Amino acid sequence: MKDRIVTGMRSTGKLHFGHYLGVIQNLVKLQHEYECFFFVADWHALTTKYDKTETLRQDIKDVVIDWLASGIDPNIATIYVQSLVPEIAELNVYLSMVTPQNWVERDPCLKDMAKILRTKEGANSQISYGLMGYPVLMSADIMMFNAAAVPVGIDQVAHIEITRDIARRFNNIYKTDFFNEPKALLNNCSLICGLDGNKMGKSFQNDIKISDTEEVTAKKIMTAITDRSRMRKDDPGHPNECEVAFKYWEIFGTQEQVQTVRCECEKGLRGCADCKRELGRIINEKFAPIREKRRYYEAHPEEVDRIIREGSQKARVEARKILEEVRNIIGMY
Numbered sequence: 001m002k003d004r005i006v007t008g009m010r011s012t013g014k015l016h017f018g019h020y021l022g023v024i025q026n027l028v029k030l031q032h033e034y035e036c037f038f039f040v041a042d043w044h045a046l047t048t049k050y051d052k053t054e055t056l057r058q059d060i061k062d063v064v065i066d067w068l069a070s071g072i073d074p075n076i077a078t079i080y081v082q083s084l085v086p087e088i089a090e091l092n093v094y095l096s097m098v099t100p101q102n103w104v105e106r107d108p109c110l111k112d113m114a115k116i117l118r119t120k121e122g123a124n125s126q127i128s129y130g131l132m133g134y135p136v137l138m139s140a141d142i143m144m145f146n147a148a149a150v151p152v153g154i155d156q157v158a159h160i161e162i163t164r165d166i167a168r169r170f171n172n173i174y175k176t177d178f179f180n181e182p183k184a185l186l187n188n189c190s191l192i193c194g195l196d197g198n199k200m201g202k203s204f205q206n207d208i209k210i211s212d213t214e215e216v217t218a219k220k221i222m223t224a225i226t227d228r229s230r231m232r233k234d235d236p237g238h239p240n241e242c243e244v245a246f247k248y249w250e251i252f253g254t255q256e257q258v259q260t261v262r263c264e265c266e267k268g269l270r271g272c273a274d275c276k277r278e279l280g281r282i283i284n285e286k287f288a289p290i291r292e293k294r295r296y297y298e299a300h301p302e303e304v305d306r307i308i309r310e311g312s313q314k315a316r317v318e319a320r321k322i323l324e325e326v327r328n329i330i331g332m333y
């Protein structure tokens with residue numbers, strides 16, 4: 001039997017190239033090697049956006065559409081929405097009982113989120129009881145399917161550590177070996193920076209979305225930072241100091257293309273505008289089939305809805321089995 005993996009993404013709307021290269025591409029590969037449970041973490045989105053829910057439904061759909069367009073296959077992986085599997089909430093209650101308060105207070109990811117919220121909203125009241133429970137809820141997501149591993153980015157590793165601690169503690173308290181201690185499955189994908197050279201993020205307005213049109217993509221690429229020391233287009237350029245454009249070439253171009261760009265740039269035979277125009281074309285070519293599929297699902301929202309509901313039903317069947325065992329182990333009525 002294949003090992004089981006679980007991973008989730010918060011529903012924060014349409015996904016960008018950073019998500020695609022850093023996470024989704026990896027999931028597309030992993031779906032053939034593991035039994036996969038991939039979900040949209042809408043409760044986790046509520047931990048910080050409980051008062052901004054107007055777009056929540058569409059945001060959830062948009063994440064799923066990006067997944068489907070990118071090649072995650074609902075016939076292979078189970079795709080679901082966290083809140084459509086309410087068993088997770090019950091498991092969350094049990095796990096919250098066995099989790100020492102100082103474990104969540106120590107969580108470095110949570111500390112970062114709290115810091116950002118404080119500077120943004122200027123009020124401690126923005127940090128809700130639910131947000132404090134973020135790492136426990138995440139443990140419930142993972143333990144609900146007794147996953148062996150969790151594909152995540154490096155920023156989530158601390159959360160997986162807490163999950164392992166909670167699983168071990170549960171096993172100790174109830175004298176069982178029921179729960180696995182899930183491992184973080186780190187991907188070695190290339191990290192893509194934003195158009196301005198900083199971390200790519202939607203709130204920094206330096207991202208390119210999977211859902212962007214070819215025109216928008218081409219326009220955005222033209223704003224990518226190049227070699228800042230270069231004044232005229234026939235000046236010799238320095239690909240290694242070309243902060244964004246050349247890095248994108250290395251991600252999206254073939255080896256030969258990258259070699260050609262490097263050579264022509266260093267000899268002053270290639271202007272930055274032309275270079276980025278060509279880069280835009282290459283990127284658009286790569287994403288053309290994904291975008292075409294995306295347009296299909298956008299035009300068939302009822303099909304997306306069906307995939308979400310069927311996946312969630314499938315996930316619930318598994319979740320109920322585990323929950324029944326857990327209730328038994330604890331000694332519930």
Ligand code: TRP
Pocket residue numbers: 006007008009010041044137138141142150151152156
């Ligand atoms: N915290 C994750 C993020 O922000 C999302 C997430 C929620 C998750 N539950 C999970 C990831 C369970 C992996 C497993 O990206």
Ligand code: SF4
Pocket residue numbers: 226227230237238239242245246261265270271272273275276
């Ligand atoms: Fe960068 Fe291309 Fe300009 Fe060279 S020509 S500095 S690689 S954008």
